[in-house]
Amino acid sequence: MKPKTLFEKIWDTHVVKTIDEGPSVLYIDKHFIHEVTSPQAFRGLEERGLPVFRPKQIVATADHNVPTLNQHLPIQEALSRIQVQTLEKNCAKFGIELYGLGHPYQGIVHVIGPELGITQPGMTIVCGDSHTSTHGAFGTIAFGIGTSEVEMVMATQCLMQTRPRLMRINVEGTLHPGVLSKDIILYIIAKISSSGATGYAVEYAGSAIRALSMEARMTICNMSIEMGARCGMIAPDETTFSYIKGRKFAPSGNAWDQSLAYWKTLFTDPGASFDREMNIDASEIEPMITYGTNPGMGIGISGHVPNLRDVEETEKHSFEKSLRYMGLEPGMGIKGKKVDYVFIGSCTNSRIEDLRLVASFVKGKQKAKDVQVWIVPGSKQVEQQAQREGIDQIFADAGFTLRQPGCSACLGMNEDKIPPGKYCISTSNRNFEGRQGPNARTFLTSPLTAAAAAITGRVSDVRELI
Missing domain, CATH: 3.40.1060.10 (Aconitase, Domain 2)
Known part of the structure; x- marks a missing residue:
């Protein structure tokens, strides 16, 4: 038998039909939805008179547009409020489990799936969100899809995909x-x-x-x-299996034994x-930081922004445009650059391990006076665990604000926006122009590098502080 990659083993067991010289019809095990990319899909089903084919394989949560302060109050931004309310109505109508505001399982979609044991090895997983690939850490094929594809999965539990x-x-x-x-x-x-x-x-x-x-x-x-x-x-x-075992929706008893036997074949x-x-x-690898307006524009913390002569001719225009937006110059070092905001959160770095790392570093320290620090847990469960461990008090003593779960300042779709022209050290995943708010300037880093900036008020090499 021909040796197979991990991807091929999962893909091959999920292909329903292969179209000659075309895409494959791929079965989807789990579909996560949220308030931003689902309304049009639900409307499409209604217009065609179609039900959701397998509602039990869909999990919904409110995350992108939710406020991260005073979640017990009505959402102030009109568009955000309408989207969250629409999700609630659609889930009730179509019989889909919703972890909305106030629910103990509410949180960022790519945080709650793993922590609840919903994400399991060997699955195919989709969501109308680019960072669905998060779930691939468990040995799954997981990817983001567009709104029309969200509707397709709702209607058929399948998706047409070309093998990458x-x-x-x-x-x-x-x-x-x-x-x-x-x-x-x-x-x-x-x-x-x-x-x-x-x-x-x-x-x-x-x-x-x-x-x-x-x-x-x-x-x-x-x-x-x-x-x-x-x-x-x-x-x-074994790291994967130990993480999953005992979680809310993880298999148990004989089902666990059967699942584990299959999971151990996934390599x-x-x-x-x-x-x-x-x-x-x-x-x-040293601590990294981005200097431009896409995540590929990154350097080591001790490095320098590339000189123009080192940039390919076809890239020079976008390179110069990025630096103008960021207020930086070719050849300069970023270390020591003053920052205004620090955001620790997003589906990239908002789990309890991230918060523990930051708390261990900042314990007994005070944030720089002219820096605002937002710590946003990825879920209600993360928030509550932080409170049980006293992490919230460590943050409060350091002058940090521990907010409530949501996507927050990762993207400018909710109330948590970085003001124009301000620099934010962020543990999120994108540093596009305007990503964190109109004309906001983003440096992507790890939670430790972000914590170091929160204390010093400047881009700092955390290795010099630990």
Whole structure:
């Protein structure tokens, strides 16, 4: 039998039909929805008189547009309020489980799926959100889809997809202190560019990946889309199984034994082939930071913005445009640059492990006086766990604000916007123009680098502070 990759093993078991010289009809195991990309899909079903085919395989939550303060009060922004209310009405009408505001399971869609044990190895998972690849950390094929595709999955529990090419990125060795999984993925994207993995499904492998926790693996898979990949994935192992066991919707008893036996077959066979491979030495990675307006524009914290002569001719116009937007100059170092806001949250870095890391660093310290610090947990469960562990008090003592769960300042669709011209060190996944608010300027970093900036008031090398 021909050796298979992890991707091929999952893909092949989910193909319902292959169209000659066309896409495959792929069965979808789990469909996550939220308030932004679902209303048009529900309307499309209603206009055609169609029911949701398998409502029990859909999980809904409110996350993108929700406020992160005073969630017990009516939402102030009209559009956000309408979208959240529309989600509530549609879920009630079509019989879909909704974890809305006030529900103990509410949170960012890519945080609650794993923490509730809904995300499990071997699944196909979709959501009308780019960062659905997060779930690939569990050994799933998970990817974002558009609104018309959301409607297609609601109606049929299937999706027409062209099989992507396959890439493996091997990260070997040991990370230095102060270097996190966010630095790994920012390093990879800086190497490969924001379009370097377009058309590929990427498997992350190697000793450095195996040494990561599940939360850290999710951070890496989350940003696969930022280099153009269709999805990112990591083969499940004992770390994966231990994380899932005992969670709310995880299998139990005999079902657990049967599931575990299958999950243990989900790895890339020796001799399986990839269309492209890339090798990374973990020891070469330092804390990373972006300087431009896409996640591929990244450098090590001790580095400098590229000089114009080092930029390819076809990229010079966009490079100069990015630097103008960011208020930076070619060849300058970013270390020491004053920051105005620090945002620690998003589906990339808002899990309890992220909050624990930040709390351990800032305990006994005070934030810089002229910096606003927003800590936004990824879910109600993360928020409550932080409170049980006293993390909220550590943050309060440091002058940080622990807000309520939501996507928050990752994107300018809710009340949490960075003011024009202000610099924000952010643990989110995108630094596009206006992403965090009109004319806001974003530096993407790890939670530790963000915490260091919160204390010093400037872009800092956390290795000098730990």
